[in-house]
Amino acid sequence: MSKPVKIIGPDNTYIDYFQGICRLQEGLTDRFGIRVREGLCPAVVKPGDRQVNAYGKEFPLPVQLEMLPIHVGMIVYDHVLNYPAYDLADVVTGKASFQQALGSPNNEEEPMRATANGAERYPNTSEQVYEGKSRR
Numbered sequence: 823m824s825k826p827v828k829i830i831g832p833d834n835t836y837i838d839y840f841q842g843i844c845r846l847q848e849g850l851t852d853r854f855g856i857r858v859r860e861g862l863c864p865a866v867v868k869p870g871d872r873q874v875n876a877y878g879k880e881f882p883l884p885v886q887l888e889m890l891p892i893h894v895g896m897i898v899y900d901h902v903l904n905y906p907a908y909d910l911a912d913v914v915t916g917k918a919s920f921q922q923a924l925g926s927p928n929n930e931e932e933p934m935r936a937t938a939n940g941a942e943r944y945p946n947t948s949e950q951v952y953e954g955k956s957r958r
Contacts, residue, residue, distance in 0.1 A: 825840070825842075825853065826840070827839060827840050827841070827842050827855075827901070827905055827908070828840075828908060828910075830924060834924055835859060836857050836858065836859045837857070837858045837913075837920075837923055837924065838855050838856070838858075838866055838868075838874055839855050839856050839858065839901055839908065839910045840853045840854070840855035840866075840868065841853065841855060841897060841900050842905065851869065851870035851871075852867060852868065852869050852870065853867070853868045854867055854868075854897055855867075855868070855874075855897060855901075856897055856901075856910065856914070857874070857876055858883070858910070858913050858914065858920060858923065859920065860920045861882060861883050861920075862880045862881065862882060862883060863880065863881050863883055863885070863914055864876040864877070864878060864880040864881070865877055865878050865893065865894050865897060878894070879891075881894070883913070883914060883916060883920075884914065884915050884916025885914055885915065886915070887899070887911070887914065887915060898910060909922070
């Protein structure tokens with residue numbers, strides 16, 4: 823099962839965007855990403871099944887991608903390359919607001935909502951719209 827790359831915090835105060843796992847990384851347990859909050863974004867790491875931890879400097883939003891440290895910029899560029907339908911770059915650069923990102927659907931994978939026990943599937947609004955209609 824693939825791991826989610828966009829996880830919305832249980833209190834809607836942050837969104838974690840993680841790098842996907844490529845074939846060469848299978849078996850590795852650490853995942854790196856960016857946590858976006860209202861006006862700030864630090865890099866994050868999720869070691870195995872443990873809690874996500876922020877590390878390094880928090881960057882005020884919006885930010886120019888080329889001004890980020892290389893390791894943070896690589897996470898953003900990797901995400902844009904592998905998940906172009908996601909809104910990470912737009913939120914970090916100020917083209918989309920944090921509030922828009924909380925409500926934005928994604929075309930590739932559904933975002934997950936973080937819970938005390940892990941992550942659960944976030945309701946897909948298109949399923950609600952088509953509920954009760956027959957599919958042909």
